[in-house]
Amino acid sequence: MNKSSKEIMSELNNKFSDNFEHWSVVEPKQLDKMLIYLQCIAAIGEILVNKKTSKHHSICCNIYDEMFSDGVSALYLASHAMNKPAKIVLRRILELGVASVYLWDMPHISVSWNDYDLNLSFTEMLNHVNSQGYLAYAASENEQPIELYIFSTAKLQKIYGNLSDIVHGKITTFESFLPDRFTFVEKEWLIFAKIMEDVLKSLIKGYLIRFAVSDKLFDMIPTARKEFIN
Numbered sequence: 553m554n555k556s557s558k559e560i561m562s563e564l565n566n567k568f569s570d571n572f573e574h575w576s577v578v579e580p581k582q583l584d585k586m587l588i589y590l591q592c593i594a595a596i597g598e599i600l601v602n603k604k605t606s607k608h609h610s611i612c613c614n615i616y617d618e619m620f621s622d623g624v625s626a627l628y629l630a631s632h633a634m635n636k637p638a639k640i641v642l643r644r645i646l647e648l649g650v651a652s653v654y655l656w657d658m659p660h661i662s663v664s665w666n667d668y669d670l671n672l673s674f675t676e677m678l679n680h681v682n683s684q685g686y687l688a689y690a691a692s693e694n695e696q697p698i699e700l701y702i703f704s705t706a707k708l709q710k711i712y713g714n715l716s717d718i719v720h721g722k723i724t725t726f727e728s729f730l731p732d733r734f735t736f737v738e739k740e741w742l743i744f745a746k747i748m749e750d751v752l753k754s755l756i757k758g759y760l761i762r763f764a765v766s767d768k769l770f771d772m773i774p775t776a777r778k779e780f781i782n
Contacts, residue, residue, distance in 0.1 A: 571633040571736035578738055582745035586627060588775055589752035593649075594620040595772045596756070599765050600656075608655070608662040615652040619645050623752070630744045633736040636718055636727055642748055643715035649755035650677045650703060653762050657689070674712055678705050681762070694764040703758045711751060756780065 555563075597616025604610060622645045629638035654677040655662040664670035680686060682701040691698045718725045727733050760766050760780060770777045 567734065568632040568634070571734075572631055574736040574738075575631040575633070575741060578741060582742065582749065583627065585779070586623070586745065586748055586752060588773065588779065589749070589756060590620050590623040591773050592756050592769060592776050593623070593752065593759075595769055596759050596763070596765060598772075599768050600763065603763070603765075606659055608659040608666075611662045611666045612652050612656045615648050615655075619648050619652075622648070623748075626748065630741060630748075633734060633740070635740055635744055636725070638744060639715050639718050639747070642744075642751060643712065643719055646708065646712055646715065646751050646755070647672070647674055649751070649758075650674065650681070650708070653681050653702065653758060656762075657686075675709070678703060678708060681758075690762050694762075696764065698761055702761050704754060707750070708754060711747065715747075753779070 593616055597613050597620075600609070600616070601613050604613065622641050626638045626641040626645070629635075629641065651665075651672055654672070655665065661670065661672075665672060681703060682705055687698045687702070690702070757780065760769065766780070770781075
């Protein structure tokens with residue numbers, strides 16, 4: 553190749569800019585919904601700042617702003633047809649989303665995670681927050697019953713496993729094999745949007761169950777009411 557490194561990068565930029573142009577004419581319904589969900593996540597973080605009863609709760613509250621930022625980044629990547637990086641970021645959102653509940657009632661784990669680089673197990677976190685004892689504890693704190701679970705273990709485990717396949721480079725996830733690789737395809741965008749919608753909505757439903765903040769959230773974001781009230 554006789555092209556300079558800057559020429560190569562410029563060509564890549566042009567390609568991804570063309571992808572964004574193709575994305576920009578797609579029906580915005582999915583985007584609108586995901587932005588509402590991301591606003592909900594940021595708002596819940598703000599609400600929890602006023603519910604702090606321990607120093608470690610500040611660590612947990614910081615997670616919500618990070619999830620919001622990651623969500624915006626994932627949408628931006630996907631709009632340029634960078635679906636694999638977008639899904640890798642989405643996996644991070646899912647993991648942090650469950651951790652934000654798990655760590656809220658685990659001060660020593662929160663400090664170990666924040667200060668001593670403790671690794672958290674996604675499966676262990678899900679099992680803990682859906683355990684009979686934890687559900688009873690959360691119900692007593694909220695003074696209202698909790699039915700079944702905070703997060704759907706089966707649903708989130710399946711999504712997490714699929715996203716992890718991308719992170720770990722399973723050959724079935726290789727995009728370089730595809731004829732339309734790195735090119736915007738509306739069907740691929742819709743697939744990503746559906747996965748992201750499922751992740752964000754599942755997390756928010758869990759937050760509303762665990763922290764009983766529905767009224768405050770809907771006051772802050774009225775458009776969210778129709779998304780979470782059946």
